[in-house]
Amino acid sequence: MTNSDLLVSWRDAPATHQPEWPDRAALEDVVARLSAAPGLVTPSACDGLRSRLAAAATGEAFVLQGGDCAETFDGVTPEAVRNKIKTLLQMAVIFTYAAATPVVKIGRIAGQYAKPRSSPFETRGDVTLPVYRGDAVNGFAFDPLARVPDPARLWRMYEASRSTLDIMAGCARDGYAGLDQLHRWNRDFVASSPAGSHYEEVAYEIDHALRFMRACGVQLDMLRSADIFASHEGLLLDYEDALTRPDPDGISYATSGHMLWAGERTRALDGAHIGYLRSISNPVGVKLGPTTTPEEVRSYIDLLDPERQPGRLTFITRMGAREIRDRLPGLIRAAGSTGGTPLWICDPMHGNTYVERSGRKTRRLADILDEVRGFFEVHRALGTHPGGIHVEFTGEDVTECIGGGDEVLAADLHHRYESTCDPRLNRSQSLDLAFDIAELL
Structure with missing residues (x-):
């Protein structure tokens, strides 16, 4: 089947969790504008990420995603984006020295504006409205007009993503990623954290490594930049299709982000989302929940990585702390039986979500860390590589x-519950998690 055939065939497949746009003419106008707009990322940058993920799949790197x-349009400010990037880079420094391997840094950013929801409606009291599906679709306010899906939001998503990528590029080149500065921030955290003494050993080892580098004549001010890639769930197919572009050789790429994934709710083997991922040459991922079968894993590899190329396919497991040790081994063995080398990443967030008595969704950091531990234990018992983690966090002091x-x-x-969808780790909790995972590495 040719690339062109794939582009046709996925549109004929069932597409779940898509908005019911009431104004089709407005949707067509926005899609036309997006189709004529410059891509947000380049095919060469997507290939660059794919090569780094290949290294992670074979144990030569570790991935932090x-x-x-769910991003919001109001959250696209220089300060908010920088705080997220700062947290990502601080965690990456800890992993780099703990694992003694390069860390591939991927933001869940510049495109994560839509979410699949368990119900199409939300009821409060005696009022029922369409559910909030993310800023790319409708508004968060519980208001009849705000909850109407508006295609104009797809264009706002594009502009917000472009602005975010611009801010990210500035962070990467303007000293924000400087090794000395990042470690200084981490040392400040260790000094001020109530659990700081627990992290002293790792912090000391990083100090020692930096002193060694200086003694060898390495100018640390030269290490002031970092490559940060952008990823999101490829959920809204109208948007993704409009931003799909051929490279000079006619090979199709999603230019909405460097890496796209299919979520637990949109990973049907015969569905449009898996079909769309087949049609692009970006690195792609699939979220695997506890109901995933070994047969499905083998089928994902056959469909999405038929040439068995490391770096093409990432499996992002989201099992929950109680399930990871029982469910994951069979999936890893199934992947191994195909001759493929998928990258395995642990998402310890989604399987550990529950609702507190207050009615707020939350997660316990202890459960998150326990799932990561289980992920490492399973891989080490099987002689395979735990390739990275996928976490939801913010650089703000949320609760x-x-x-x-x-x-x-x-x-x-x-006190500060600001997420419009699922709960996130704050900066302090993210660094707590990073230092704890450093001990596993």
Whole structure:
């Protein structure tokens, strides 16, 4: 089947979790504008990420993928984006020295503006409205007009993503990624964290490594930039299709982000989302929940990585702390039986979400870390490579997840619960997690 055939065939497949746009003419106008707009990322940059993911799949690198559960248009400010990038880079420094391998840094950013939802409607009291599907589709306010899907938001998504990528590029080149500065921030965290003494050994080892580099004549001010890639769930197919572009050889790429994935709710083997991922040459991922079967894993590899090329396909497991040790081994063995080399990343967030008595969704940091531990234990028992983690975090001091050295209690959730969808780790909790994972590495 040719690339052109694939582009035709996925459109004939069932597409779940798509908005019911009431104004089709307005949708067509926006899609036409997006089709004529410059791509947000280049095919060569997508290929660059694919080569780095190939290294991670074979144990020569570690992947850190993270950011907001769902980005918002109001959240696209220089300060907010920089804070997320700062947290991502701080975690990456910790992993780099703990694993003694390069860390591939991928933001869950510049495109994560839509979410599949478990129900198409939301009821409060005696009022029922369409559910909020992310800023790319409708508004968060519980208001009849705000909840109407508006195709104009797809263009706002494009502009917000472009602005975010511009801010990210500035962070990467303007000293924000400087090794000395990042480690200084981490040392400040260790000094101020109630659990700081627990992290002293790792922090000391990083100090020692930096001193060694200086003694060898390495000018650390030269290490002031970092490659940060952008990824998101490829959920809204009208948007993704409009931003799909051929390279000079006629090979199709999604230019909305460097890496796209299909979520747990959109990973049907015969569905449009998997079909669309087949049609592009970007690195792609599939979220695997606890109901995933070994047969499905083999089929994903056959469909999405028929040539068995490391770096093409990433499996992002989201099993939950209680399921990871039982469910994951069979999936890894199934992948191995195909001759493929998929990259395995642990998403310890989604399988550990629950609703507190206050009605707010939350997650316990202890459960998140336990799932990561289980992920490492399974891979090491099987002789395979735990390739990375995928986390939802923000650079702000929110109170959405429970636990951490600077502990957030269930009673604290209402103080700064700002997520429009799922709960995120705050900066302190993210660094707590990074130092704990460093011990596993």
